Amino acid sequence: MILLLRSFLVPAGSVLLAFLTGGILLFLSGSHPVEAYIALFQGAFGDLSSISRTLEKATPLIMNGLAIAFALKAGLFNIGAQGQFLFGAFAAAVAGFYVQAIPSVFHIPLAIFAGMTAGGIYGLVQGALKAFSGAHEVITGIMCNYIAINMTDYLVNHPFRDRSPGNIVARTPQILDTSRFPDVAGIPLGFIAAIIAAILVWWIVRYAVFGFEIRVVGSGINAARYSGVRIRSVLMGTMLISGALAGLGGAVETQGVVHRFQPGFNTGLGFEGITIALLGRVHPLGIIPAAILIGAMKAGAGMMQFSAGVENEIIDVIQALILFFVTADVILQKMLPGIKWAEGERLSLSTGWGGNS
Amino acid sequence: MMAVSRLRPGARGEMLCVFLWISVTACIVCSYWISPVVTVAVLSSALRQSTPLVLGAMCGLLSERSGVMNIGIEGQMLMAAFWGFLMHVWTGSLMMGVISGLAAGAFAGFLFAWMSVSMKMDQIIAGTIINILAVGLTGFFYPTGMSSAGKLKIYSVPLLSEIPLAGPVLFRMSPIVFLTICIVFLLHYCLFYSRWGLRTRATGEHPKAAATMGISVVKLRYGNIMIGGCIAGLAGAFLSLESVGVFERGMTNGRGFIALAVMIFGKWTPIGAWGAALLFGLSMSVQTQLQFDRVLSLPHQFTGMLPYLITIIVLAIFIRRNRPPASLGVSCERE
């Protein structure tokens, strides 16, 4: 129990520090920080509808955080999760409006499967690039994100455009009712799916043979080679699953919230996923509270802008600060030297441009 | 006889480059013979398009040669583009704008250096933080509806700009483009022949060896990253004050990452990176011209994808062949 508490200390401390620093920034830009934060909180947890909005915002964040955390276990920084998310959302939308006249029981999983496949394949491409060429996944991932943005933009402009009369926006038609998520006992189905996914990922990492291989590759790639782990397959398999998780996030967003694919939504997700993964200490279950926190910030941002007049982007700034304080836990430990800190996993992602994998 | 070590540009594989450039030059001369106006326009546009990439690559090169992997170039550029534009509007002076852009880039560089060198954070994460912070800060402080007071003026060198082909391309251009070429050659000379260059390369290859010889690895890395930040700042200023004329959210559009591919393609040498960026710029401007002439007709999304695709291909092919500085990514511990 004490151990568990300790491992919460760094994330909690960094969130606190980030909000403090953000407050100073707000103060400098002429707003009232306390007022702004209260508005933010009310917007996120003020009433039932805002709580459900928070959960709604948190859902794709959990999936993205999971995707990134899972890849991190193998030492991969899947910044391309955003592109995988886009393709997932798009594929789910296509499955949602193209396939007709089948009952919900089949239509919902079908659309989910379509999203996961699309995201997974896109992730697999990036994994293969890493495994066979050694190109650093951060650069190729970001490039793939831009490609995904352009590609989906083309697809909704030309082959899959909503051609109903009166529509002038580039977007797909609405998905059919049979593929939409219902609420389960007042909680959006998507959120439940995300929780299940988190538990599943945790189980895989801890108890599956493949999970062990992933961790060996991530913690000591040379030892992995020595012990006969097929590194290329593990890298690609990891990216496949990671991409599928991101794609699932996209599908959930399409089926549960947007109900169609429209370019230009959720473009910052890749970066948010990183913050969440690290804030959750790269633990699949730690992702959930971290994602709810960021989701709450996003849900409350509107209220904050409305009643305190603060630009939405402060959320991005605070996120960057959280990310900074979480990874620079040295700072926290220097500021509060008396406390015994739990030893977090030291990340090492920048092992050079990776000529040899 | 000069001592030539393996970390300097050598003769290996340079034949291909020479061949490539001879054929490109031949094509340019041919096309100038057919249509001078179009050729000049395409070449000038290539030079302009390559400018932020070259500058970004120089920024990356400075920090990577001293052993720090810098993926925060994008963020450094963005902050500089924003701050340069803001100061330009406030003061009304373009000069002030450019200088503030440089300062913003250097400040972002300082922040990056502090995280990666002093705090010994993972360099990829430190770079990512710079990138996120740049998006957040520029978005948060962005005052909507601000308009600029003009762009940097084109400057013609008298006499020289009258030379056919070379004149209008090389000697009739905006100051930052011109400055970029100067920076490339200066940096190349310094990196391979000066004391600072020797120390930088030593730090990138074997920081401990450099430290035992009394070189302060920390100071050197700070210095290099911040100079690099200035150069990235120049790229940002180029985008907001010269190329586009206003600041737009996320206007760097991944150029900071493409610059890294350019740097790798150029084997971590300034002139190599310059050549790579020129090729990159040329392919872009030729494609635009073909599109304009309706020789090619692709949806704009596909042409928009092109630079990113090329970057991936370049990375995938050249990352193994070109040898990066040995200590990249490892933070230097003095035990």
Added chain:
Amino acid sequence: MDGFPVLELKGISKSFHGVMANSGVDFKLKKGEIHALLGENGAGKSTLMNMICGLLQPDRGEIFIQGNRRKIQNPKIAIQLGVGMIHQHFMIVPGFTSLENIILGSEPVTRMAIDFRKARKQIAALSDQYGFSIDPDAVTEDLPVGIQQRVEIFKALYRKVGILILDEPTAVLTPQETEDLFRVMRRLARKSVSIIFITHKLREVMQIADSITVMQRGAIKGVLSPGETDEQSLARMMIGREINMISNDRSAGAGRTVFEASGLSVNSSRGFEAVSDVSFCVREGEIVGIAGIQGNGQMELSEAIAGLREIASGNIILSGKVMPALHPRKMMENGLAHIPEDRLKYGLVLPFSIAENQILCTYYRNPFARFMWRNRKAMLNNSRELMDRFDIRAGGPEESVKTLSGGNQQKVIISREFSRNSIFLLANQPTRGLDVGSIEYVHRQMLTLRDKGAGILLISSELDEILSLADSILVIYRGRLISMAGKEGADRASLGLMMTRGLEREK
């Protein structure tokens, strides 16, 4: 002149994370003497020296140079005070030329660029003064280790060194290269350079030192001169107890061939042929030793055998079957056990627990895995049993191997590899960096394994290790195996000669 200390340490103490590395060390160095600092791995020699050359700061104590008290906050100050150190792992930038390496940090400059001409002159002058030379334009990574070491010495001389510290300089040298080094050291001492010579090799101490300081567990055990002592008593002082040298005195039983390499050629990472047309075999119950200076193809050879490196031509045959290249798992399943050269990099996953490291090669098999899922209970039981059997001292199976001592880490690897019922052991530098007790342990385990009938290929650059363990000895030189000497025909001198010059002499 005589008796005046150029360097004096008084009460130096240093600890890392609460572990005492040096406690109250007093030390005196006279002008122009060669002073051996003798001690086991981990006795605190390197820590002490790092404080003299400014890489570490003492927690307590004072440093006097030429009688003046000095604070050496960074290497720059040390260089200014005339202190130069040649580290065990050379501080040479591999891609630089010798010249660039020598001037790095103290470059002569013209207004804008480095003045290479002046540097060249200075180096030529140093060559004349001290009577040995180097090629300034050679790229250092292509040079043999002995020459790289010379570049290091030049680096120090270029900075007008008065106190030269050599940290285990002979660890990577052949006997002949060691002789060369000693000649250079004597010459330097005559030119009134004072030398601290760190080592744990007793023979060398007796041969070269003017005086000897013995360290044990971070403290000084005594200061002697070679005249008043002998190897046995030095050893006792250094280790704190009697040691019984393990040796292989049983003659090998000629069993079945378990491993064979035929016509094996392997390329290095940089593309040239590192191992050329090598053939040998290892029989049941036999230890075959491959001696050689580091960098003569041992790494490539062992990686190829372990399935970690592409084979250019030839075959690897394990228990009668030709093995595919690049298939480490298949090798292990057919009976290979492997102690890799770099245990931290290859042998262990440092953040993992002992238990997880012990199943690193068998995690996917019964009883550790069933279908797709792991069986943690089996893993922990296995670990408890192995920790007991191999005497691994740690808190428990779930302790991370990162926190273990070098000896215990090696025990974890040995427990994993030796418990798999393997028939062939590939041991590459199995005792590098270990203390005497652990070396003894590793050697005993290897002999036990041999006695159980396994064949062992021992690759080592420690000639003593090869001589005491191997049943038959091969020498590797520039990627070729040049001699198949029986144990009887081998002696230090002839082996050393072959290690440096191949077969030239015999031709």
